[in-house]
Amino acid sequence: MNAPVVAGIAAHDPPALVADGLSVRFQVGQGSVTAVDEISFGVRPGEVMALVGESGCGKSSVAMALAGLLAPNAELTGSVTFGDTDIVGLGERQLSKIRGRSIGVVFQEPMTSLNPVLTVGRQVSEVLRRHAGMSRKQAAEHSVELFERVGIPDPRTRARSYPHQLSGGMRQRVMIAMALACRPRVLIADEPTTALDVTVQSTILRLLRELGREDGTAIVLITHDLGVVADIADRVAIMYAGRFVEEGEVHDIFAQPSHPYTRALLAATPRQGEAGQGRLAEIPGIVPVLHEPATSCSFADRCTRVGSTCHESRPQRSRVGQHHVWCFHPVGEEGSR
C-alpha cells in the first residue's frame, strides 16, 4: 500500500517545497496564540507528504501558511521556499502570481469552496487565463481537457454546470482540476475527502496521487485520518500542539511508532477496512492552546510515559530507526525509563 517512490523520481531530487523554522502566531485581542511552532520539512516532486493530527494541532495553519492564505491577524516567520522563491513576507500582489501557478490548493468543503453563481468551467478557465495567458476560448477548451483528466464524465456538458448541479465528489474533482490546471510544483490538499461520502473518498485520494506523480507535483496532504495516510502518503509528519512529534516514511512509522502520541493515534484508528473514521477521542485530555512557545514537551500532560525532563525542556529531534521523533522517552528505548 505504500509504494516506494516511483521510478524517475530519485529520493534525493531537490525538494519542490522546503519549510524551514516555520511558525504561525495569531494575534487574538491583547495576546497571541502560537498555532505552528518552528517546524521544518521538505517535499520532493511527485511525493505525497501527510501532516496528521487532531483538530487544533496547527496542521491547517501550516496548509494556509504554505499557500500564503493566512488571516490578516496571523504572523508568519521562518521560510517557505518553492524552488528559489521564499514566500514569507511577500505581499498579496506577488503572492497572487505564485498561487495558482506554483501552488495549487484543494480545500475541504467542495460545496462552499466553489463560487455558486459561476459555471465550474469558468472557474477553471480563469486560472488558465490568469497564469497561462490563454484566451477565453483556449482556456475553455483546456478546461474541458482538465475535466476529462480528473475523471469527470461528459466533461463538455459538465463544464457548463453550476456547482449546485454536481455531486460532492464531482465538485472535488473540479477543485482538483482547478488546483492542477497550471501544473503547479506543489499541491496543498487540506482534508480533501473529509466532507465526502466514504465511497468516493478513496477514489479521489488515488486520483490526487496519480496526477501528482504524472506531473511531478509535490503534494502536502492535511488530514486527521491515518487511514487516508496509509492509503496514499509516502511520508508523514505527526503534529501535536503546533510541532512535529514524529516524522518519516509512512511504512516506517506505521511499523515502528516511537512517540507515545503516535502510538495512541494508531491505537485509536480502526484497522483498514473498518471504515477509516479515526476520531481519536480515546486519548484523554485536549490539545493545549499555547500562548507562548512551549518550554516543555506539550504532550507531557497527556502522556503515559511522562518523566521529569518532559516538564523541564523541549525534546529535540532524534533518530529512531529510519525516521525522526521528538521525545525524551520514545517507545522502544525501554532502558531510558
Next chain:
Amino acid sequence: MRALPGDTALMLAGQSGGSSDPEALEAVRRKYGLDQPMVIQYVRYMWLFLQGDLGVSSSNGLPVGPTIVDRLPVTAQLALMSLTLAAILGVGAGILAALWRGRAGDYLIGIAGLAGISVPSFWLALVLVIVFAVNLGWFPASGYVSFVDDPIGNLTRMVLPVCALATSFAAIYMRQMRSAMTEALQTDYIRTARAKGLARWTIIVQHGARNSLITILTLTGLQLGALISGAVVIEQVFVIPGYGKLLLDAVLARDYAVVQGVALVTLIAYVAISLLVDALYALVDPRVRTSGRA
C-alpha cells in the same frame, strides 16, 4: 375610497358650474351612476376598466386613462434615474467600505450613509434648490419638460429631483452592500479565488460583488413602495407633473376616479415589476434558474 367623506356629486356639480340645488345634484348622480348600489358601481367600473376606460376626473373632467398614461412616463423617468444613480453610488461605496473595513474610509462612508438615511428627502430637495438653483443658478428650481420635446431641458430639470430622491436609496444600498460584501469576502469561495492567484480586482468584482448582487436585487424589490412614496414627495417639491403629484392632488381633491385609477395601475405596475425582479434573480443566481431540475 368610497369611505372618503365629501360628496362627489356635490363636487361634480360645482365643477360643471351648477349650484348645489338638489335637482342638479340628482342629475349629476344619475349621469355618473352614483345613484346605483355600490356593487353595481364597482362591477361597472371594472368592466369599463378592462376596456381601458377609467372614468372621468371629477376635478377637471378629463378622462382618467389618458391622464395616467400622460403622467406615468414622467415618474418612471424620475424613479428609474434615481434608482440607477442610487445603485451605482450605493453599490460602489458599499464595496469600498467593505474593502476598507474598520479603517477611516469605511468610517466616513458609514457616517455618510447614516446621514443619507437621516436627512428628509424633501428637505434635501429644498436645500439643493437653494444652493444649486437659487444661489448658483446651475439648474432650474422646478418644472418639467418632456424629453422628446427638449432633451437638454428635460435632463437639467431632472438633476436636482433625481439627486434628492436618490440620496436615501443610495445610503440604503450602501449599507446593504457593505454587509453583503463583507460577508461574501469571508466565504470559502473567495479563499479559493485567492488560492487561484486571481487578481484582487477580479476577486472583488467577479466573485464578491456578483454574489452580493442577489441581496441588492431583493432590496430593490422591497424598496418599490418607498420609491413611489419618495416620488410623490419629490414631485410635490419640484412641481413635476408626475404620477405621484397626480395621486396626491387627486386625494386632496377627493377625485375618486383618479385615485381608483392610480391605485389600480400602481398595483399592476407593482406586480409587473415584481415579476421582472424575479426574472432578474434567475439571471444573477443560477440556483434559482435551475431549481426545477436540481
Next chain:
Amino acid sequence: MVHTLRFVFGRPATAVSAGVILLFAAVAVVGPWISPYDPGHQDYSAIFGSPSGAHLLGTDDLGRDVLSRLIEGARISLAVALATTALVLVVAVPIGLVAGYYRGWLDVVVSRGVDVMLAFPYIILAVGLAVIMGPSLLTVTVSMAVAVLPWLIRIVRGEVLSLREREYVSGAVLDGARTHTILFRHLLPNLTGPLIVQATLLIPFGILGEALLSFLGLGVQPPTATWGVMLANAQPFAQSNPGLSIVPGIAIAVVTLAFNLLGDGLRDLFDPRTVR
C-alpha cells in the same frame, strides 16, 4: 443596564448621539418654560427678522420667533415618534410572537400579509388615512405605525423562529410548559435586545414621517408649529429667506442621525452576529 450605559458612553459616536438625544428630549419636555416667546405670537413689526439678540434664530413670515417654534416642534416630534413607536410595538410584538411560535397556517397568513403591506407605498396609505380621518397628529401617528408595522412583525417573527430552536425553549416545550409561560417567560425577555434596537430606529422614522406628512399638509395643521409645518411654511420663501428652510431641516437631520447612530451602536451591543 450599567453595561449598556458604559457601552453607549464609552464610544465617541454613540456618546455624542446619546448626548444629542438627551438634549432633544430635555428641550421637548421643558419646552414651554424655556421658550423665549409664545410660538404662535405674531409680530408684524419683525417679519423675516435676521438672527439677533431678541430672536436668536430670527423670525418667520409672520414675525414669529423661529427658536420658540423649533422648541414647540421638538415637543411634537418627540410625542409623535414615541406614540408611533409604542403603537407599533404593541401591535407588532404579539403578532410576530404568535406567528413565529405557532407557525403553520397562521404564520403563512401573517407572512403573506406582511409582504403585501411592505409592497404598498405607505404614502398612499397615509394620504388615504389623512383624507378619511382628517389631517391631524393622530393621523400621522397611525399612518407611520401602519407603514413600519410589517417590518417589525417580520423582525420579531424571525427572532422568535430562531429562539424557538434554542435548547432552553425546545426544552421548555418538551417539559410541557404552558404556552403563555413559554411566550412570556422564555421568548419575550430574549427579544428585549433586538426590540430596544428597533425602537431606537423607529423613533427617527416617526420624526421623519411627521415632518414629511405635515410638509405635505396631511399631518399636523398650522398654526401648530412642527418641524414639517415650519418647512412647509418656509418653502415659498426658499429663495428670499433660505434660513427658514434650513433651520428646521437641520434639527430633523441632527436628531434623526443621532437616533440612527445610537441604534447602529446598540445593534453591535445586542446583536453581535450582524456583520457590521
